[in-house]
Amino acid sequence: MIKAPESYSCIDCKNRSECFANLTEPELKLVSESKLNIKFNKGEIIRKQGSFVTSVLFLKEGFVKVYKEFDHSEQNSIINFNKPGDLIGLTDIFGESSVTFSVAALTDCQVCCINIRLFEKLLVENGKFAADVIKSINYQTSALFDYQLQSNHKQLHGRIAKAFLVLTDHVFMSNTFGVYLSRNDIAEFTNMSSMSVVRILKDFKEDQVIEDKNGYIKILNRDKLENISKLG
Amino acid sequence: MIKAPESYSCIDCKNRSECFANLTEPELKLVSESKLNIKFNKGEIIRKQGSFVTSVLFLKEGFVKVYKEFDHSEQNSIINFNKPGDLIGLTDIFGESSVTFSVAALTDCQVCCINIRLFEKLLVENGKFAADVIKSINYQTSALFDYQLQSNHKQLHGRIAKAFLVLTDHVFMSNTFGVYLSRNDIAEFTNMSSMSVVRILKDFKEDQVIEDKNGYIKILNRDKLENISKLG
DNA sequence: TTGAAAACATGACGCATATCATATTATTTT
DNA sequence: AAAATAATATGATATGCGTCATGTTTTCAA
Incomplete structure (x- = not known):
């Protein structure tokens, strides 16, 4: 985890979140000046459940998993996987002081850390921005909730x-x-044991639903997969 | 389901949601004028999954269950129970046009229906209000998500x-x-079969953890209950 | 008040899935 | 390159929990 050499301005960031569309240039400049651009290596923990909330994360490059740890259980639950362009930690805004989930890098990552107090200040001052953030929060959480249920x-x-x-x-x-x-x-994304995952992946491979080359999975038969998903 | 005879103004509503604290008087007046005050009887469906989103609900009196229905399953999942003073449907703001869950009255209820377009307009115009709403959404969803996980x-x-x-x-x-x-x-709140609920409630009664008089449950031994909850 | 329907209760049974034990294969470290 | 560690694989076993069958009680309508 090292600070990235070149810290681009948010103003000409090509893949910035659409949440920022309604920020004025001065506001964007504030974000840009306050933000930290950090590089994480594959496998590193970006944010640890229980630590202080200091920032909202913007994932500029790479993939991460967002997961929850439990007291009386070895197994975590992966809540979501995030991709470049995603904002992470919106659900901690105006919330408890400690982070409610962990984030770990699945690949090398570039992350912009935006000061959460600044973020909150901008929300109060700019209703359009707030509306975009609400939209984003609602979209994400309802999809994730649906998935879990x-x-x-x-x-x-x-x-x-x-x-x-x-x-x-x-x-x-x-x-x-x-x-x-x-x-x-x-296993942690589907809430089952890893042994069961192995068995089911074997079935899927035998039935030509997926291909699995060194862990890189490819979907061969989407229709079949949708059917299996529907029928439970 | 009938319109309540006296439709109080939001301005002097005693148990209105704290989300409205940062609305100006003219804004509150807009809410008040646009809202519908409806009475539902025990057992009635207040909002049906799949119908058009037209309002945010404020539960003035009574208790409701919020639940999700599934295509290939008889059993629903109850997401939440709401009490007087709660806002329901914040997660549908700026979202899809159709409601993502159903709401049913567990007791006789008084519900204020606030036009969702007005609600959205106020969010854009009043950042403080938007901030309060974000806070409320985040508090609720993170608690519910935690519970499910x-x-x-x-x-x-x-x-x-x-x-x-x-x-x-x-x-x-x-x-x-x-x-x-x-x-x-x-059963629908805990995602298990109702037969299993019966069995477990029997155990709890035998162990003096709860008392169950005509379905009105009372917790007799909270410590024990917390222990059972922790140990899984 | 009576009949019908819904909710509750309880035992027997079967299946899906976790756990355990043990290989085998990859990956990292020295 | 060898050794050590971690990830994957696979069969045998155990069990938690849902389903089915049946009976009892409560609720509600007529």
């Missing part, structure tokens, strides 16, 4: 099928997963 | 114990549940 009503094959559809459609935007996901990652 | 890591006794703690602490604010909850309601 639907998961409860499916058995294992359906759960993994659903998870893979979410990953292709909303994270990797491609039939091929651009990032190596361990069996354990998949 | 923790639920996944517990087995049945722990799940019901946790559910009862949430109900006492955040819904009924009392050791005694002020509302009749059916076995099926409890």
Whole structure:
């Protein structure tokens, strides 16, 4: 974890979040001046559950997993995977002082840390910005909530099928997963044991639903996957 | 479902949501003029999943359950129980045109329906109001998300114990549940079968953890309940 | 008040899924 | 390159929990 050499201005950042569309130039400048641009290596923990909330994260480059740890359990729950352009930590705004989840880098990452107090100040001063943030929060959380609830009503094959559809459609935007996901990652995203993941992936490979080359999964038969997901 | 005879002004509503604290008097007047005050009877559906979003609901009197229905499943999932003073439907703001969950009255209810377009307009124009709404959304959703995720890591006794703690602490604010909850309601809130609920409630009664008089549950031993909840 | 329907209760059974034990294969470290 | 560690794989076993069947009680309508 080192500070990136060149710290671009937010004003000409090409892949900045659409949440910032309604910030004025002076406001964007404030964001730009306050932000820290940090590089994380694959595997590093970007944010640890329980630590103080100091910033909202903008993921400029790379992929991360957002997960929750539990007191009386070894296994974590992965809540979401994020991709370049995503804002992380909006749900901690105006909230408790300690972070409610952990974030870890799945690949090398570039992260912009935006001071959360500045963020909150801008929300109060600029209603349009606030509206965009509300929109973003609502969109994200309702999708994630849906995913979790639907998961409860499916058995294992359906759960993994659903998870893979979410990953292709909303994270990797491609039939091929651009990032190596361990069996354990998949287990924590679907709330099952990693042994079960192994078994189901074997079934999926035998049925030509997916291909798995060194952990890089590719969806071969989307229709079948959707069917498995629906039928539970 | 009939329109309530006397429609009080929001300006002197005693138990209005703290979200409205930063609205100006003219803004509050707009809300007041646009709102519909409706009375629902116990058991009636207040809002149906899939219908058009037209309003944010303010629960003035009574208790409701908020739940999600699924295509390929008989059983619903209850997401939350709401009490007087709660705003319902904030997560639909700036979202899809159709409602993502259903709401049903557990008791007779008084509900204020606030036009959602007005609500959105006020958010854009008044950043302080928007900030309060963000705070409220984040507080609610993070609590509900936590509950669901923790639920996944517990087995049945722990799940019901946790559910009862949430109900006492955040819904009924009392050791005694002020509302009749059916076995099926409890099942849908804890994502288990109603037969399992029956069995576990029997255990809890035998162990003097709860008392159950005609469906009105009272917590007798909170420490024990917390322990069961923790240990899963 | 009576009949019908809904909610509650309880035991027997079966299945899905976690756990355990043990290989085998990859990956990292020295 | 060798050793050590971690990730993946796979069969056997155990069990938690849902489903089914059946009975009882409560609620509600006529």
